[in-house]
Amino acid sequence: MYRLDRTAFKAQSAKEASKTDRIYYKNLSWQERLKTANYLNSVAYNYPENCPPKMDKSIFSVRTRK
Numbered sequence: 001m002y003r004l005d006r007t008a009f010k011a012q013s014a015k016e017a018s019k020t021d022r023i024y025y026k027n028l029s030w031q032e033r034l035k036t037a038n039y040l041n042s043v044a045y046n047y048p049e050n051c052p053p054k055m056d057k058s059i060f061s062v063r064t065r066k
Contacts, residue, residue: 002039038050
């Protein structure tokens with residue numbers, strides 16, 4: 001499980017933080033970035049990390065255009 005390292009805090013502006021984050025995430029492989037995005041989504045939407053909720057497919061329908 002991921003934990004926040006509270007000793008690594010650095011006071012900075014939003015612009016500086018954005019630049020630092022961009023550099024960090026650009027150095028990760030696409031698989032690591034995808035894993036990070038999956039983790040952040042699971043935290044934001046409150047579901048287990050490797051078990052996302054199923055989409056309710058009864059709401060959508062397929063139609064052909066004439």
